[in-house]
Amino acid sequence: MTLTPGPELTEIGSVVRHDDGALLLPGAEEATVGVGPYQLAWRRLRRNRSALIFGGLFILIVVACLLAPVYADHIAHTGPNVNHISEVITVGGHQKDVVSLTGTPIGPTWHSHFFFGADANGRDVAVRLLYGGRNSLEISALATIITIGIGTIVALVAGYFGGWADNVLSRLLDLIWAYPVLLLGVALGVSLSISGLDLGLFTLKGGSDIVPALIIGVVYIPYVARPIRGEVLSLRNREFVDAARALGAGRLRIMFSEILHRPATGPVHHPGGLPLLPRSRGAGAQLVVGDHAAERGVAARDRPPPDRGAGRDAGAGRAVGQHRGRRPAPGPRPPGPGDHQVTARLPTTAGDR
Amino acid sequence: MDLLRFAVRRLVSAVVVLFAVSVLTFLIFEAIPNGNPALRLAGRTATPADIAAVSKAYGFNKPLYVQYLKTMDQIFTGRIESYTQHVTVFSQIERGFPITLGLSLGAAVMWLIMAVILGVVGALRAGKASDTAITSLSFLGISAPSFVVGALLLYVLAYKLGWFPNGGYVGPSSSIPSWFHHMVLPWFTLSILYVGVYAQILRSNVLDTLSEDYVRTARAKGLSRSRVMVRHVLRTSLIPIVSLFGLDFAALVGGSTIIVESVFNLNGIGQYVAMSIGELDIPPVLVATLFGAFFVVLLNAVVDVAYATLDPRIKVGAS
Numbered sequence: 137m138t139l140t141p142g143p144e145l146t147e148i149g150s151v152v153r154h155d156d157g158a159l160l161l162p163g164a165e166e167a168t169v170g171v172g173p174y175q176l177a178w179r180r181l182r183r184n185r186s187a188l189i190f191g192g193l194f195i196l197i198v199v200a201c202l203l204a205p206v207y208a209d210h211i212a213h214t215g216p217n218v219n220h221i222s223e224v225i226t227v228g229g230h231q232k233d234v235v236s237l238t239g240t241p242i243g244p245t246w247h248s249h250f251f252f253g254a255d256a257n258g259r260d261v262a263v264r265l266l267y268g269g270r271n272s273l274e275i276s277a278l279a280t281i282i283t284i285g286i287g288t289i290v291a292l293v294a295g296y297f298g299g300w301a302d303n304v305l306s307r308l309l310d311l312i313w314a315y316p317v318l319l320l321g322v323a324l325g326v327s328l329s330i331s332g333l334d335l336g337l338f339t340l341k342g343g344s345d346i347v348p349a350l351i352i353g354v355v356y357i358p359y360v361a362r363p364i365r366g367e368v369l370s371l372r373n374r375e376f377v378d379a380a381r382a383l384g385a386g387r388l389r390i391m392f393s394e395i396l397h398r399p400a401t402g403p404v405h406h407p408g409g410l411p412l413l414p415r416s417r418g419a420g421a422q423l424v425v426g427d428h429a430a431e432r433g434v435a436a437r438d439r440p441p442p443d444r445g446a447g448r449d450a451g452a453g454r455a456v457g458q459h460r461g462r463r464p465a466p467g468p469r470p471p472g473p474g475d476h477q478v479t480a481r482l483p484t485t486a487g488d489r
Numbered sequence: 490m491d492l493l494r495f496a497v498r499r500l501v502s503a504v505v506v507l508f509a510v511s512v513l514t515f516l517i518f519e520a521i522p523n524g525n526p527a528l529r530l531a532g533r534t535a536t537p538a539d540i541a542a543v544s545k546a547y548g549f550n551k552p553l554y555v556q557y558l559k560t561m562d563q564i565f566t567g568r569i570e571s572y573t574q575h576v577t578v579f580s581q582i583e584r585g586f587p588i589t590l591g592l593s594l595g596a597a598v599m600w601l602i603m604a605v606i607l608g609v610v611g612a613l614r615a616g617k618a619s620d621t622a623i624t625s626l627s628f629l630g631i632s633a634p635s636f637v638v639g640a641l642l643l644y645v646l647a648y649k650l651g652w653f654p655n656g657g658y659v660g661p662s663s664s665i666p667s668w669f670h671h672m673v674l675p676w677f678t679l680s681i682l683y684v685g686v687y688a689q690i691l692r693s694n695v696l697d698t699l700s701e702d703y704v705r706t707a708r709a710k711g712l713s714r715s716r717v718m719v720r721h722v723l724r725t726s727l728i729p730i731v732s733l734f735g736l737d738f739a740a741l742v743g744g745s746t747i748i749v750e751s752v753f754n755l756n757g758i759g760q761y762v763a764m765s766i767g768e769l770d771i772p773p774v775l776v777a778t779l780f781g782a783f784f785v786v787l788l789n790a791v792v793d794v795a796y797a798t799l800d801p802r803i804k805v806g807a808s
Contacts, residue, residue, distance in 0.1 A: 311513075313740065319517055362732040363690075363732040
C-alpha cells in the first residue's frame, strides 16, 4: 500500500502525504482506515529517528537521576551534602586538595571521586547533579501534567463555545501571561515554602515540591492553551464536526472525542509541540522558582538540602550574570529563625525560558 | 463594522485585565515576607522607630486601597519614582525600552524566517535525512540554554576571532551599522530558543494540512506547487505559530529578554525588571508589569485578527 516515492508522486496535491512521511497514491487512503489516533501517533514516532534518539537520551537521564543514591553510595562514596573542604584526594597518583587554599575547588577528575569536580564547599558536583536532577524531573513532570491538563481543557472550552466563555477564559490567560513570573516565584515560593498551605481538604507541607510545580504549571497554561484554542476555532467549523453534530453527538463528545482526537489535525498531535513546550519553557521557570523556593535562604534551611533542583547548581556555575554575587541585604534584618530574607540574591534566570 | 465592535470590546477587556494585573501585583508584595518597602527605604541600620517614620512619610501605614490609588495616580501622572534609586521609573523605561524592543524585533524576524524555512523543508522531506537533521537541530536548539549559547558565541566569535564586539550597546540613532554589528549575536542567541519549537510545530502542521482535501483541489485546479504551499498550506498551518508568537513576543518586549541582556551587557527592560524584583522595588515592578501586560493584551488581540485572515473559517469576534 505504501509506494516508493517517485518524483511524480511527491507533488503537493496529487498524492496524500501521511503523517509518518509515507506517500499514498490518490484513492489509496482507504488503506489506512481503521488506524486509530494512538496507532498513528506511535507509527509517527517510530519513524521519527531524531525523536527516538533524543527520547532515548531523556530516558537515560531519568534512569541516571533515579540511580543517584546508588552512584553516591557505591561509586562516589559521598553524599550530596558532605563537605570535603579540607580533604586531599589522590588523582592519577598526584595528591590534590579538594578545595585549594585560595578557595578554588578541584575541577573534573573523571574518576569515581569528584567526577565533575567539587564546589566551593568541597561537595561532589556529580552527586549533587544527579540528586538535583531527581528534583528537577519531579517538578517538571508534575508541572507539565498541570499545564497540559488544564491548558487543553481551557482551550477546548474557550475555542468551542466561543462567546463570553471564550472572552472570560482568554482574558484570564492574558492575565496569567502578563503576571510577573519571577515575582510570583518569590512570593508564593517563599511564603508557601515556609508555611505550607492548608486548604482544608488537603494540606501542603512547607518545602514541598508541589509548590514550584504548581507555580510553573499554572504560569505556562497560556502557552499551551492559546495555540490549541486557535486550532479549535478553526476545527469547530469543519465538516466532521457538523457530521458528529448531525449524528446527535453532545458537546462534550464533540470537544473531547472529535476535536481533541482528530487524527490528522488534532491539536494534541503536534509532535514537537505539546511535549516540548512546557519542557522548554518550564526549564527556565524551574530555575527561577528553583532558585527562589529551593535555594534561597528560606528553603535551604527548611528543606533537606539535597532537594535543590539541578537548575540551581547549573546556575551557580554561570559566570555571565552580573547579579549572581550575593548582595548585601537591602533592608534591616532582625536575625532569628523567623527571618526569611528574600532579596538577598537575584537569579539571572528570569525570562528567556 | 465587525472589526470595530471587536476593537471596542477588546479595549474594554484590556482595561479590566490591566486593572486586575495591577491589583494582583500590588497585593503580592503583601504576601512576600519582608515585602514592606519601608524596610528598604529606612536603610540597613534602621531602628523600628525609623521604619515607622518612613512608613508614615510614604503612607505605607494607610489602608492598602489608599496606597494602591496613590501609586496608580503617580503612575498615570508619570511622577512615580523608584523606592531604591529615587529616579523616575519612566526615565528608566524610556532608556531601556528601545534596547529590548530592538533585541526582540530582530530576534523575532530571525526566528520566524528560520522556522518557516526549516518547518516547510522538514515537512516536504518528512522521513528523509534532511528532515532528521532539521529535527535534531531543533531539539538541540530547544535544549540549549541561552546563557551557554550566548557565552560560547561571545567567547569564540567576539573574544577569540574578534568578528563582533564583546557585548555592549550602540543605539541605532548614533550609528546604524554599529548597532547592527552589536545586535547580531544577541539576536541570534535569542532566536535559537524559539526556532526549534516553531519549526517543529510548523512541520507537523504542514504535514497535516498537505493531506487536506482542499489542498488537492487547489492542485487539481492547476495552481502551481509553490502557490499552493504559500496560499493554502502555509496559511492555515501558521495558526499555532501566530498564537505562540503573540505570547512570546509580548513576554520578550515586557522584559523576559533578561538572560540575553545580561550575557551581552545590554541594559534593557529585562535587566531593569529583574533588578527591581530582586530589590522588591514596588514602583518599577508595577510599571514594568503593566507595560508588559499592555503588550500581552495588544498582541493577543492582533493574533485573533490574524486568525481570521489566515483561516477564512474563523470569524473575528465570532461568538
